[in-house]
Amino acid sequence: MRALLFVALAPAPRLMIxxxxxxxxxxxxxxxxxHGLWPAPLLLRATFIREPEDWAQVPNTGALRNASVVFREDFFDPVSRIRRGRFYEPSLSAGQPALWWVHPHPTASDASKTKNGAGQVNLSLLTFVPMTRLVERLGPSPExxxxxxxxxxxxxWSVVAVERADHDHDVVTLKARLNFGFLPELLTEAIPAAARKRVTEAVAKVVDAAHRQSGIALVDLCRAAATVVLAEMLVEQGKARDLLEKDLGEVVAALPEQAKLRRSAADIIRMLHPRGKxxxxVRLGTPPVTEADxxxxxxxFAFLLRDLGWAR
Structure with missing residues (x-):
């Protein structure tokens, strides 16, 4: 029987930046x-969010000197809100910064620097290597x-795909979690003065949740904000102030019958809320609330704000 020979292949060298x-x-x-890269790629500090507490790890500066993760953008489509690129991390073996021999950058004059036999100059560079085993490191979350x-x-952004490319680079596809604007621009002067503080605070909580929270939390905050907005509007129109103490179902019931779109928009939010429990x-036979929900x-909620004339 012919023996099979298995050869252990060394890992492919990885292109550092x-x-x-x-x-x-x-x-x-x-x-x-x-060698120098031109045009220069867009490099951004990146923070992986596995728990809400991880938001505290988002840096306060974009400087890369102390970055633990860097995203290199290769492609961006503002219409579909899709980004493709690669994640890098500091090179532990090379140190930070590390000495490189590089060919002169096409935009820089290195005439005064000493060159080696290959025409390269010696520079001290912040050095990052491609992140390996990215799928395992991202954890079990589907996105x-x-x-x-x-x-x-x-x-x-949500990581929607990871592909292994040449040099063992993991190329990622990112999708914007939500619309960049989240909500229409609030017209604070159009909001009744007595309601302005409560409405703006409720909207601010929704905007913050759109960045940070799960679909369930976003539904909950939209429900609370819709209750505030509609109750304040009805009180301004002459309804009793105790309506401000009611839940969304009772507030919707107080809307006039002809306000069908407002009632429908509020009912969507109201009926999504139980699905988070x-x-x-089990009782309703409904799936869990998703980010899309x-x-x-x-x-x-954005429709309600626009329809009331409190946003544009």
Whole structure:
């Protein structure tokens, strides 16, 4: 019988990136030998969100010197809100920053620097290597969440696909979690003065949840905000103030019959709310609330604000 010979293949070398901390020029190469990249890729600090508490780990600066994860954007479509790119982490073996031999950058003059026999110059670069075993590291969530940027300018994205490419790079596809605007612009002057504080606070909580929370939490906050908005509107129109103490079902019942769209939008939010409770899911035979359901509730709430003339 012919013996089978198994050969253990060494892992493919991974293309590192280096950033000159003095010029912010970006280089790429193998084993600290590289070349300049031009146009320069967009590099953003990234934070993986596995629990709500992880939002506290989002950095306050976009500087890459102390970054633990960096996202390199290869493609962005603002219409579909899809991004593709790669995640990098600091090189532990090379140190930070690390010495590189690089070919002169196409936009920089390195005439004064000493070159080696290959025409390369010696630079000290912030060095990052591609993240490995990304699927395992992202955890069991079907669509892990990653935050790009630094506070207060951040966006949240779902990791919808991971593909292994050449050099063992994991290429990721990201989808914006929600519309970038979340809610229409609030017209505070159009909101009755007596209601302005409660309405703006309720809307602010919804906007914050759209960034950070699950679909269930977003539905809950949309329900609370819709209750505030509609009750305040009805009180302004002459209804008794005790309506401000009622839940959404009672507030909807107080709407005039001809306000069919407002009633329907509020009912969507109201009827989604029980689906977040496991016992109600069993009783009603409904699936759990998803992120898409949260977005549906958000759109219904946005309609209410626009229809009242309190947003545009």
């Amino acid at each position: 280096g950033i000159d901390p003095n010029t912010n020029l970006v280089y790429e190469g193998l084993s600290n030998f590289g 892990p969440v990653v935050v790009l940027g630094a506070q207060p300018a951040v966006t949240a 496991p016992n109600e899911q 949260g977005l549906f509730a958000l759109e219904a």
